[in-house]
Amino acid sequence: MPKAQAGDIEIWFERQGEGPPLLFISGTGGDLRVKPNVFDGPLAKTFDLLAYDQRGLGQTSKPDVAYTMADYADDAARLLDHVGWDQALVVGVSFGGMVAQELVLRHPSRVKRLVLACTSPGGAGGASFPFHEIEHMERTERAKHLIPISDTRRDAAWAAGHRDFYDQLVQMGVADPFADEPGHAMGARRQLEARRHHDTWDRLPQIACPVLVAGGRFDGIALPQTQERLAARIPGARLAMFDGGHMFMIQDRAAIPAMVAFLLEG
Template identity: 30%
Template sequence: MRQSTRRRRRSSLTGYAAAAAAAVLAVCGSGSASAATPGNVTAGGTTVGARAGAGAPGQADVLSAPTLVAHSVLGDVGYREVGEGSPILLVMGYGGSMDDWAPSFVDALAAHHRVIVFDNAGVGRTSALPAPLTVSAMADQTSALISSLRLHRPAVLGWSMGGMIAQALAVRHPGQVGRLVLTATQAGTGRSLPVPPAAAAALNSPIPAVELSVLFPGDQTAAARAYAGGILQYPNFYRASDVVKNAQTGAVQQWMAGAEPAGRQVGRIRTPILVADGTLDALDPTANDVILTHSLRRAGLALYPDAGHAFLFQDAAEFVPAVDRFVS
């Protein structure tokens, strides 16, 4: 894809996603988007440009972290990093971008770790991969990012589809992964229960409040409002295009059907693994968390009551310390 086309697509997507997020706040409560400012790009490790409003030196603040580009063997990968310490790589799920990580969640992890967030294939400044898109191909691109950034066996935390990518990464590139945290995700053995059709439809709804309703239980409106308000603070908020989401849908379906070798080989993963989810996850029934845990050699399971697919943001006060203990 030519650069000019990529810029037009990203500009259009940015405007749509910002409007959608604003609509979420209109339904959930009050809030306002911050002024948009351009991100940064690196060339040969040198930062070009700067976002306004950067935090104090040493302060964990993902909202003011520049957007950088790693030039990997599998194309450019857009990323941001914040904090110091042992590295944790966060892998985003279906339809999302770096901007879908709650800033408070990232900053809490960055209090003790070097946290890297990035965009999956075809999202933002990350190069697209050849069709048909697969979970394993996205895992290989993630591996290329790890190599490009010279990360030494980072802990990898994957959310939803990102958890599938994390599993494939550990199977295909075991020497690159320290510990795994798999959140609200499914095994690729072909035994997982399908995503309920109504929940899948809600996740793709053009009405932001409907999409939000499958991430948080109905009695957790405060958590939903806090999440929506948090992601709106990112400059130039954006998400995956419909074309990319369609490709991701196919990749997820293939993974859950057991059609990818890496999905059937997760039992080979030797690194310690934490599986976690909310007990009321509308997209991923709790039975799938049990199936996934039993598919793995060295996995423990943590379930958070009265929480859904976005439990890691709703219950960050408990979950972040659990991750700290697990990866330390």
């Protein structure tokens, strides 16, 4: 069973592929049981890809205590210890990008090159959309609320003209096959609590490894202007914007090849 003892928790992880070691850190609510996942994409064809369920999620432990962003970063470092990687390439997506910022700041020697995708620094640099403020919504209402935020092109007029696709997006947003598992709702809530306090803004100039900041031009969750501020704050960071919203990595076919090219430079 692929579990790593990491301090007070057990982390469920999976590993696949050959090539340079790459740690992938997923976004809010990430669960490797939900398919397709990162192992079904191109990264596993180029890298020795390591991905995991973060604390409170999926098949990883769900302690009913307050979580911090430092906890999430230290979990990632302990997972690297478990698989024997002194250093790795890192891709952090959305919430995973917040974790990746903490990881490179708390454990700078562990990160060789870093991609921060559709994420935010918090603080004076700007936060991502406050998911904790809509946590009370019923699932269908929440899914409909997020569609025009996730991609700002998908307004009411777009929805009226693309009814079948809109309904499909709603169903995707509502689906949660593991909602009734013990600790599921609590773990998700704990993640959002940690997320709302994320703030690396004042520490970002300390990052010394090569960084690519990538975002979607129509992302209403991690705003384009926030990507610009994030990249400008990290010494030497590059900024790449793509045609898409918060899911630009699957909306713009140029996105992942650009990330792969950056990761393979070093």
